[in-house]
Amino acid sequence: MSELVEKIDKQKLPKHIAVIMDGNGRWAKEKGEDRLYGHYHGVDSVRNIVEGCAELGIEYLTLYAFSTENWDRPEYEVEGLMELLVSTIRKEVEGLNKNNIRLHVIGNMEMMPEYARGELQEALDITKNNIGLNLVMALSYSGRWELLNAVQKIASEVKQNKLSVEEINEQTLQNHLCTANIPDPELMIRTSGEFRISNFLLYQLAYTELYFTEVRWPDFRKKNLYEAILDYQNRERRFGKTSEQITN
Ligand code: IPE
Ligand code: IPE
């Protein structure tokens, strides 16, 4: 594993890595266990990857933990996930703080149960002065909800004459997204062999390098993170230009 880390070019690290943590349910089922068992083990992977990103000096790590659509899962699973979220935050906040990690949350907090909101707010406050890794948890989040929310906020500013239609540009839209002060991810990882975006960061992923792995989230560890970063570092990001324009 140390060999893998050494291969990583520290000058070419992605600033922002986003992850769709998928496959907890299948991982558990393969072991003859309940889906929640997979979610509990997924927390070990979160801890490991947060630590890995902090060690490397990654600036932003966004983890897709719960989507708008996940509210439609069976009630027992949704409740189990909310309780797991709250107990994990309670347990981990001290460690985050010690490691200079700042927590952020993106998503529709109005949908979250009161007790979870309270716990999250506390963790946001405790870590707000930290200047190391920015850990962004996407909770009750979806890209379509975020865009709709941004359009509503912009429309309301126009209605109140704070903004004219002609003034609206890409920056205006970006400023009204949940990620207003966060750079777009350079690398997006999805685990568990699914080749789709599933309503994650639809606007922000426009030029992100996508990395898919068969590894189920509860099995994903630093080694897998390093492999993804190495793969990213071997790609040529052209942003619509020609290869010659990039290399000259
Ligand atoms: C990802 O694992 C975690 C959440 C979406 C909350 P899944 O629960 O989607 O696991 P699979 O995809 O069913 O295996
Ligand atoms: C995406 O995974 C959402 C999260 C990982 C939180 P899903 O398992 O919900 O996505 P689909 O249903 O496979 O598209």
Ligand code: MG
């Ligand atoms: Mg899934």
